[in-house]
Amino acid sequence: MHMSDCLSSIQSPRISKLPREFYLEETLVVARRLLGKLLVHDTPEGRTAGRIVEVEAYQGPQDRAAHSYHNLRSKRTEIMYGPGGHAYVFMVYGMHHCFNIVTRPPEYPQVVLIRALQPVAGLKLMACRRGLQQFTPAIERNLANGPGKLCQAMGITRALNGEDLCAGRLYLSDDGIVVAETDLCRTPRVNIDYAGEARDYPWRFLVTDSPYTSRANF
DNA sequence: AAAATGATCCTT
DNA sequence: AGGATCATTTTC
Numbered sequence: 001m002h003m004s005d006c007l008s009s010i011q012s013p014r015i016s017k018l019p020r021e022f023y024l025e026e027t028l029v030v031a032r033r034l035l036g037k038l039l040v041h042d043t044p045e046g047r048t049a050g051r052i053v054e055v056e057a058y059q060g061p062q063d064r065a066a067h068s069y070h071n072l073r074s075k076r077t078e079i080m081y082g083p084g085g086h087a088y089v090f091m092v093y094g095m096h097h098c099f100n101i102v103t104r105p106p107e108y109p110q111v112v113l114i115r116a117l118q119p120v121a122g123l124k125l126m127a128c129r130r131g132l133q134q135f136t137p138a139i140e141r142n143l144a145n146g147p148g149k150l151c152q153a154m155g156i157t158r159a160l161n162g163e164d165l166c167a168g169r170l171y172l173s174d175d176g177i178v179v180a181e182t183d184l185c186r187t188p189r190v191n192i193d194y195a196g197e198a199r200d201y202p203w204r205f206l207v208t209d210s211p212y213t214s215r216a217n218f
Numbered sequence: 219a220a221a222a223t224g225a226t227c228c229t230t
Numbered sequence: 231a232g233g234a235t236c237a238t239t240t241t242c
Binding site (some may be wrong): 056067147194 | 223224225226227
């Protein structure tokens, strides 16, 4: 039996959720630890899940690339000012969603952007949501290799902004797979050329040899 | 009230 | 290299 079969057949909350404390640490620490974790979404259509292979840290007031730069507080950014372990979902370029995980205690408006997943469960549903006609192995790496694509594949929209990842049907899980220090790399973040100095901060984390990362900046 | 701007993706 | 497309933010 394959891993994907196991995950998709178990619809009860048998998969344990990462606890609140996981999300309250330093944002760069959380970002690095998120590599290898499973992102799971249980919906009426079924379960989809993917292993995180690429993330970016956004570190609040001091970070010109962050939406919370200079402590900008608005209806959109409000969720970032709450406790870690909640979803921050926003729309970019009028057509794509980005899924972020709030980190740290309240009043530290920092997040980790999830940029790419290795599909693990519900691959057919993912392909369907992505508008891909037939599912082929070749298409697997094209399901969630980018922040907008993974939101589409996982069924994540702004309706999930503010969701508690420790309580609901969208959550993170650890299935024991470890990404070793030697298996990851760091680069500057993607598409933030406007951010001055912050443009060069190495706050993007990738699983080096994963074929499921976005191909941006290579 | 109007203009500018994207933490993207897909096609040329 | 450029277009799609719109919520949010900034500027007038």
